[in-house]
Amino acid sequence: MFRGMYTATSGMMASERKQQYLTNNLSNAQTPGFKQDQAVIRSFPEYLLKERNTTSSQSDKRVGDLSHGVYTQEGVPLFTSGTLKETGNTTDLALLDENLPTDEDTGKKGIALFGVRTEDDAIRYTRNGNFTVSEEGFLTTSEGYRVLNTNLAPIQLSSEQFTLKDGKLVEANGNEQEIWIGYTGNPEGLNQRGNGVFEWSGDDNNAPRDIRTTEFTQYTVEQGFLEGSNVDLTTTMTDMLNTYRMYEANQRVLQTYDQSIDKSVNDIGRVY
Structure with a gap:
């Protein structure tokens, strides 16, 4: 009986965790490049049940497998492209890489990324091209992370008035810097760290590298555009409702077990 309570409880916890992922998706539906x-839900290891036969020499009869519930293991980003939106802002950049082929080494579709440097001097990656020029003249994200050039140094500009040509930011005075575009053939190694910023946690051999070192040229960078979030509001709302119903179903099971235990203790076990 108690095993059933544990199974129902695990289902409630998995539903709650999945709902957190869905809520985060919904709250970032308007975040560029998000x-x-x-949510990846997995089952706990199953146990094999056998019927013990103590009256004969026959081998034990297999009854079946017993599951001890499920859990939400992780959230895996879906790297489909978002809708392109025109803004007209010179500092807004969008990566178009839908035509990148499947990577032969990983068997997965690769992805292009901007590189940024955080305050603690770590390199992170993003698809959110909603950049601005700081007071110091650095091209930065909304969090203040500095966008990198091909030397992995922060891009510094004299003003917001520049044009993008062949991946290079060309200023009116003739100064130009080429923006660093990273490529990885294993997007699953990227973990979200908020506002569309990713941290690499996969194999170093597949870490984002300068796309110029690859044979892939099926990408462009568009100025004055932003890539929208790939969150589908209708699908997300439907998933949230289904997850809530799954939580309620496990809750009713738990209540049923609670009532059964109450009856066993207070009625069946009563001594007259």
Whole structure:
């Protein structure tokens, strides 16, 4: 009986965790370049049940497998492209890489990324091209992370008035810097760290590298555009409702077990 309570409880906890991912997706539906997370729900290891036969020499009869519930293991970003939106702002940049082929080494579709440097001097990656020029003249994200050039140094500009040509930011005075575009053939190694910023946690051999070192040229950078979030509001709302119903179903099971235990203790076990 108690095993059933544990199973129902695990289902409630998994539903709650999945709902957190869905809520985060919904709250970032308007965040440029945001990639929605898909919750991965797995089952705990199953146990094999056998019927013990103590009256004969026959081998034990297999009854079946017993599951001890499920859990939400992780959230995996979905790296489909978002809708392109024109803004007209010179500092807004959008990556178009839908035509990148499947990577032969990983068997997965690769992805292009901007590189940024955080306050603690770590390199992170993003698809959110909603950049601005700081007071110091650095091209930065909304969090203040500095966008990198091909030397992995922060891009510094004299003003917001520049044009993008062949991946290079060309200023009116003739100064130009080429923006660093990273490529990885294993997007699953990227973990979201908020506002569309990713941290690499996969194999170093597949870490984002300068796309110029690859043979892939099926990408462009568009100025005055932003890539929208790939969150589908209708699908997300439907998933949230289904997840809530799954939580309620496990809750009713738990209540049923609670009532059964109450009856066993207070009625069946009563001594007259």
